[in-house]
Amino acid sequence: MAPVIFIGAGPLPKRRNVGYHTRATVKGPRMKIATINVNGIREAVGRGFLDWLANQDADVVCVQNLKAKSFELDDSILYPEGYEGYFLDAEQDGFSGVGIYCRKIPKAIMYGLGFPQCDHEARFLQADYDRFSIVSFLMPDGSDFAAKQAFMAQYQEYLSKMARKRREYIICGTWHIAHKTIDLENWADNQDTPGFKPEERAWMDQVFGPTGFIDCFREINRDAGESTWWPKLDQEVPRSRQEGWRIDYQVVGPDFRRHVVDAWIDYDATFSEFAPLIVEYDLPL
Numbered sequence: 052m053a054p055v056i057f058i059g060a061g062p063l064p065k066r067r068n069v070g071y072h073t074r075a076t077v078k079g080p081r082m083k084i085a086t087i088n089v090n091g092i093r094e095a096v097g098r099g100f101l102d103w104l105a106n107q108d109a110d111v112v113c114v115q116n117l118k119a120k121s122f123e124l125d126d127s128i129l130y131p132e133g134y135e136g137y138f139l140d141a142e143q144d145g146f147s148g149v150g151i152y153c154r155k156i157p158k159a160i161m162y163g164l165g166f167p168q169c170d171h172e173a174r175f176l177q178a179d180y181d182r183f184s185i186v187s188f189l190m191p192d193g194s195d196f197a198a199k200q201a202f203m204a205q206y207q208e209y210l211s212k213m214a215r216k217r218r219e220y221i222i223c224g225t226w227h228i229a230h231k232t233i234d235l236e237n238w239a240d241n242q243d244t245p246g247f248k249p250e251e252r253a254w255m256d257q258v259f260g261p262t263g264f265i266d267c268f269r270e271i272n273r274d275a276g277e278s279t280w281w282p283k284l285d286q287e288v289p290r291s292r293q294e295g296w297r298i299d300y301q302v303v304g305p306d307f308r309r310h311v312v313d314a315w316i317d318y319d320a321t322f323s324e325f326a327p328l329i330v331e332y333d334l335p336l
Contacts (some may be wrong), residue, residue: 083107083111084109084332085112085329086187087115087299087323088116088325089117092118092150099322101127101128101131105133111178113151113187115150115189117147117148117149118148119148134154135153135154138150139163147174148189149176153178155180157178161179162176174202175187175189182334186221190202191227193248194245200250207262213304214263221307222301223302224300225279226299228247228251229247229252230255231252233274235247236276236296237294246296246298263305267302271313272314278295281294290326312332315329316329
């Protein structure tokens with residue numbers, strides 16, 4: 052099954068100025084992209100997701116793991132003020148699903164990658180602009196590890212094709228793999244846990260090595276203890292005191308790394324077991 056593409060157009064958004072690697076104010080266009088695994092869009096809305104979204108001043112917000120079909124959602128979720136929403140629904144009820152909220156309407160939207168495991172489970176949605184594409188992506192979590200490995204093999208083929216194209220990509224989402232030992236707490240006891248198995252980390256070595264992609268967050272922040280997911284989250288305890296994993300990424304090609312201005316995790320957002328990852332780039336949408 053081939054990916055499905057729709058076409059659109061719209062006005063330029065407003066944006067905020069920040070400085071290279073510092074968030075200091077400088078002249079020039081800026082683009083702010085956030086990605087967040089909502090782990091159930093309706094539950095996240097009940098915990099304040101839409102209020103968070105309204106306060107971000109983000110150009111694009113990629114969301115994953117919606118666990119709802121778009122026709123089940125209220126217009127307030129589908130079309131928040133200032134944004135156009137695009138969504139890909141999984142065939143199974145209450146499972147997976149990805150979306151993209153955009154201030155500027157894309158030139159085209161591509162739904163899926165053309166292989167059943169990706170498309171039937173709604174794991175890839177792409178918004179095309181003039182100079183680059185922005186992707187909302189959700190890797191299988193590894194509860195069925197053989198299925199995750201099969202997905203990774205097919206996805207690697209597509210990543211290799213993307214790397215050879217002249218178009219630039221910003222791939223945002225939950226990859227469900229902590230790449231390095233600094234990307235999770237208590238790594239020594241998790242070496243046989245899905246998300247940190249040697250074969251998964253070796254696969255990420257290929258993505259960030261020979262395939263040529265760049266982990267935007269690690270371009271800015273090399274510190275240990277930075278997390279985007281807490282598997283045993285206790286909302287009554289500060290996240291900084293709990294064991295977390297960094298499994299959410301914004302990934303770009305080598306020629307796009309020079310546009311990465313700043314990157315951070317929003318630990319104040321508490322509407323999901325995941326935290327938003329936000330990256331700013333020194334070019335307009």
